[in-house]
Amino acid sequence: MDKKIDTPAEVETVTVTMSRPVAEAVQTVCEMYLRLHMGQFNDLAEDLCMAKHYADVDAKRFRAIEDENDSLFQALDRRNAMQDDMERSYKMFACHPLIEDGMRVPYRAETVWLGIRHALAWHDKPEGDRMNVCFDKPLNRSDQPQPKIELNLHRSKERDERIKVGDLVYSKILKTAGTVLRADLDDYIIADFDMRNGSSKRYACEWDDLVLVERKSGGNEHEKTAD
Structure with missing residues (x-):
């Protein structure tokens, strides 16, 4: 029992x-x-x-x-x-x-x-x-322990796990998510970002400025060039 x-x-x-x-x-x-x-x-x-x-x-x-x-x-x-x-x-x-x-x-x-x-x-x-x-350190006026908040950046190091075309990424500079259109390992990543007002804007970003949110590319293709 x-x-x-x-x-x-x-x-x-x-x-x-x-x-x-x-x-x-x-x-x-x-x-x-x-x-x-x-x-x-x-x-x-x-x-x-x-x-x-x-x-x-x-x-x-x-x-x-x-x-x-x-x-x-x-x-x-x-x-x-x-x-x-x-x-x-x-x-x-x-x-x-x-x-x-x-x-x-x-x-x-x-x-x-x-x-x-x-x-x-x-x-x-x-x-x-x-x-x-x-x-400032959070002031806890509640009857419960202070929640523990951690930021985890899931950035892959292996080539086959790097950001690819079609993936959903988050820009630390723009503070919004977007879909990758071009991912050149020797150059910038180009993505269409949701600007939270129904519109989107295309930006070229440094690799270190982005965080992979969701893998959507599916295949093993690597760099592609957007039209």
Whole structure:
């Protein structure tokens, strides 16, 4: 007969492997969840009301600067109005239990936000930056251990495992993923990168600037030249 495990679920560990873009999204979501419980709505209103304008600018959908300015002012007006309405509603309707009760889950989310932010900051700038709060040791106000965040760069050294045409790669400079169009071992890698607004851009990248995300080339072909 198996012995019953009495260990609470809260002290079990869960390992999740994700790409850097997903980790950045998780970081943003955890921060926003904490701020919502604190009555801070600026980031949420910014995301919801300004997203279309920024996407239209990136996609160059405006025919004249006047049209772009009109879109910007309209988006700003909506953002400001939404911030005011949410703050007013929060003060009128939100209940405020004791911190140890009402902030238990938000503070757990905070540990994830600060942990990812800290890991990415030191990865991108190993020398550190004492003037930037991102490099500070995460403050843990939760009832759980601080999550352990590690960045693992899966860069192959063998020729037959190197990045090939068709592979999905992540650019540490552009901070987005793209599909390889050309992979010359003696030259640059050329790939089409997703710019997160529905458009793509073609860039030539150094080998060390890229991380292999997913093998999609299938065959054993090596260098190919894009049309």
